[in-house]
Amino acid sequence: MTVTELLLEGVQLMILGMGTVFLFLGTLIAVITLISRLLHRFDSPPIPTAAETEDPLLPAVVAAAVAQYRRDHPHPTTRR
Amino acid sequence: MTVTELLLEGVQLMILGMGTVFLFLGTLIAVITLISRLLHRFDSPPIPTAAETEDPLLPAVVAAAVAQYRRDHPHPTTRR
Amino acid sequence: MTVTELLLEGVQLMILGMGTVFLFLGTLIAVITLISRLLHRFDSPPIPTAAETEDPLLPAVVAAAVAQYRRDHPHPTTRR
């Protein structure tokens, strides 16, 4: 392939490439906008927040530690 | 192997399998109980606790940092 | 190779080895000393300290979070 032919390939690639990039990101604009509107029409369902996330094992481990501690350090009978 | 033969294999596997599981965990019960009793007969030897654990490199590094700091910040002669 | 020949090899290796170790670390002494003197002649150029180091992505992320927070929690108009 001569350099000129290569260049022609390159130019085609540029046109196709920039075309696709704009098409892709353009479609993305449309879809994001659409989704935002849909979401704002219905109030977004209450998804639990990150703060509630918990480690699947930790609670049990912690509970175990607490229970162990309580057993090892029996508190004096509370009077009142 | 016909399905019936396979099933026979499966049933054997179930008997052997549950048998081994019970045998294994049963033995474990015995051994744990035995060890617990042995340990409680002799008071358990004082193994250093986790709190004493130390990083093999850190202390030296810290010491180095402290020493460096002292050199760089000579404190005024203490009077009393 | 007989054991005696091996031993001869070993002794040569010892002489060469210790020689190189001393040569290497000796040269290192000379170079470190030289560099220290050079550095102390010129006052060392002010290199920014570690405290200034920053994560390439974090600031933007933090800024984004702050901005988001401000938008979500508009503060009452400041009077003074």
Place this chain on the structure above:
Amino acid sequence: MDSQKLLQLWSTTGLANFEWGQLLMIAVGLLLLYLAIARRFEPLLLLPIGFGAILSNIPIAGIADDNGLLGYLYQIGIETGIFPLLIFMGVGALTDFGALIAMPMTLILGAAAQFGIFFTLIGALLLNFIPGFEFTLADAAAIGIIGGADGPTAIFLASRLAPDLLGAIAVAAYSYMALVPIIQPPIMRLLTTEAERKVKMSQLRHVSRLEKIIFPLTVLLLCTIFLPTSAPLIGMLTFGNLLRESGVVDRLSKAAQNEIINIVTIFLGLAVGSKLQAEKFLTLETLGILLLGMTAFAVGTAAGLLMGKVMHRLSKGKINPLIGAAGVSAVPMAARVVNKVGLESDHHNFLLMHAMGPNVAGVIGSAVAAGILLAIVGG
């Protein structure tokens, strides 16, 4: 403009290459993501698996191919067994076996609940009577292990005995583990009386540090003597636990509990997702596996409960049979379900700690069962 180039570009779009199966599997991936995020079903595993399922079914991209990222992860971590074993090390480092050591009899409950494994194995073989199903004994064993209610064990065993079914087995295992709070309570209420559920258990005794150090070594030595085929699983579980309990290698224990298990969980999930490619997953077998998996959990729970009732009698009412349900493992979900159902009958009856014994016993129990299956079927 060269229309050939346009055609070439078109031929690399998803639009030009989609097959129905892939679309369906992407929908399955999205469903798993929904369950993980909105419903919090085992999100640590189902989110990466679900995303991996989507990635694996993108046409052209070949992400799950032998030289795609997910393909590499599968070869490196699952074909070799490395990932599930490292997860097991992390589980060991995260688990406090104190409740089990204080109450070793609960090991019997962890043993009984493994019945779900073998029952399901038989169930899988029975399916062979239906035309279209042709499960081998190895396949059936791998499916049965879903009843072990333990993700890494299921993945480890399936990767050895039936790699083609691994995707379906892993999805079933984690999904039903997530469903434990829904599957177990009705069975628990059905098989126990109100009086039994009200039984309060005595406080657990104190377990010394030395006992906790000796425990993993004891388990490993028993495994060495009786069932070496389960030694990779039991070995890494007890290694992780010894890192934890020894108290002298905090750096390593924390690495096992955090860095390693987190990193490996991401990679394991994605790699399992690579087995959810449409052509491998959308089969009659998958349907059968999903069905059998549900049975596995139910039967395991029932077996644990019935053994709990036996122990209730033998102990003259000292043992609450509910804790038998925790024997399936699914740590710590099953133990929490026991606690919750117990509280329903008596608002002051906290069974969590007592349920942790059979719960962690179930982990050992299913590793032992996996060892037997490997010994006899994998030979």
Place this chain on the structure above:
Amino acid sequence: MDSQKLLQLWSTTGLANFEWGQLLMIAVGLLLLYLAIARRFEPLLLLPIGFGAILSNIPIAGIADDNGLLGYLYQIGIETGIFPLLIFMGVGALTDFGALIAMPMTLILGAAAQFGIFFTLIGALLLNFIPGFEFTLADAAAIGIIGGADGPTAIFLASRLAPDLLGAIAVAAYSYMALVPIIQPPIMRLLTTEAERKVKMSQLRHVSRLEKIIFPLTVLLLCTIFLPTSAPLIGMLTFGNLLRESGVVDRLSKAAQNEIINIVTIFLGLAVGSKLQAEKFLTLETLGILLLGMTAFAVGTAAGLLMGKVMHRLSKGKINPLIGAAGVSAVPMAARVVNKVGLESDHHNFLLMHAMGPNVAGVIGSAVAAGILLAIVGG
């Protein structure tokens, strides 16, 4: 003393084996270290790359050979594409796409700035007119991606299309990313008027958590439909982002943001350094690549700015064209440069948040461009 032994030892010294090229490359390595440490040019990458360059050019040691440490790292992480993809996952987990979701129009700016990629591709082909240059279309595409101003994308594409040029391309990409604060401002001042630079933009709207969760899935699905060849990059970026935004897998999100990205960054830098061996790096091609890389950034910046001016007009002055410059990506450096140049014209005009939109759009944009290049050139 056996003089043969001495000779053998001498023959293994660096003194007896140095070639000029290696000395020169060690100097290049030291220069990169200087830039990284004293000038703080992208130190996270340039320090490991610089050190890797030194290690690779030590005679006899063979550290970059196929069975040397750096050689192994290259084979494991770059030949397979694993390292750049894991970095991309980390970038996803670190990136808040909120600004982009609030202002989707800025995606157009992120698209326009990719012009730098294709312009440079043409530039590389033009160099072929000069005797000594023989860039193939694949070479040119790999060089062009420098204009994407995104390190992992550049390394991923170069490892697929032109592995021999990978060292020069990675060095150019990271060096020019570090030079963004120097390269961009003059172009920004040249192409915009004082009035344009003073434009204040309205506050961004609030973006809900659900929108942020749906965003990565949307991007991935579009990519699946239109451009599957970019799915490995886009897939891992969106996976990381979903880990972050889902809010249910904090452990995994943090692992992606910290442990994984840090460890992989060290290894990636060293592995890239292994491609700076004298015989591979000291070529005319490298010179051409360094030259073209500079052009790539300048043209990308200009294209982004010009599109910014168009949007300024179309929006009737609501959009500050400066934010177009951030479309090249180089996150978050380019956005900060926009902010700084904006502040020069009006001390109360904070554009950082508005520039983050095109900035992260640029990351997606260059991953899309990489997908096209792979689809057409890599076929």
Place this chain on the structure above:
Amino acid sequence: MDSQKLLQLWSTTGLANFEWGQLLMIAVGLLLLYLAIARRFEPLLLLPIGFGAILSNIPIAGIADDNGLLGYLYQIGIETGIFPLLIFMGVGALTDFGALIAMPMTLILGAAAQFGIFFTLIGALLLNFIPGFEFTLADAAAIGIIGGADGPTAIFLASRLAPDLLGAIAVAAYSYMALVPIIQPPIMRLLTTEAERKVKMSQLRHVSRLEKIIFPLTVLLLCTIFLPTSAPLIGMLTFGNLLRESGVVDRLSKAAQNEIINIVTIFLGLAVGSKLQAEKFLTLETLGILLLGMTAFAVGTAAGLLMGKVMHRLSKGKINPLIGAAGVSAVPMAARVVNKVGLESDHHNFLLMHAMGPNVAGVIGSAVAAGILLAIVGG
């Protein structure tokens, strides 16, 4: 019941397959665990090695086989040299060379202590006079490196020169490092006078950040010029140290100091354990290696002390000869032993900082010695 199945199950038990050697090695593994946990002998390494030893000697399980977990870890991390090199990077990132830079003369002490390496090498060759021993020069060199008192260096060199002896060498190296507080003090008291031990040394001068940045580069360049065969070790040590001292890549420095070194330590220990399989470990050679290792430490300590006495004279009493003992490395144990012995003679004489100089010099010294051995023996 099919008795064939029972037989098959029996044939897979440990009971039916144990060999005496395996039982003995499991006992050795338990001993190492005891030393690590109860006696705190280098627990970070001896605990994983000990556990690895047990796992490797479980019959049937094949955990140390080529396709078992420990076998994989060995192939991935030790055959390639990757694990010890990454540990060395971490050591570099953890080490403050300030004391050495402030007092460069102490490098001589770090050099002298390497005599233990070569003395032991000769010792290994002498053992060949005893029938049953047939150590090659490469074997002897690998055994000698135990005297370097540096784990990763020993493992790296042994994996290159004598992989069959690696298990015994690693166990000896770490065990004797742990025994430093027991081995060294008598030798220190024997070879120094009370007056010498009481010598107080002047405070170390301040070392600037720039000096600390230039130091690793200086060491690397010298290594490049004179002894490239030690460049992998010295290279990673200095890379880690530059990450630390550069101050611009905290993320990476912390990853090297924590995540990477912790994860690799676990894997390295297990992989070394895989070399403690009975048939490989229970040999006459192992006995010889354990014996020689002890000598190595003693001779290295003595050589360092004697050189300390020479420097004491030459410096007209300014240098406390005790610090010579720290030259064997075994960082920071040896430096602490020096401090302790110094305090015994004078309760106000803190030598820790002064001992850190020769201590870290010993690390460089043994890496240099390893380079020479590789250059001449490994050729």
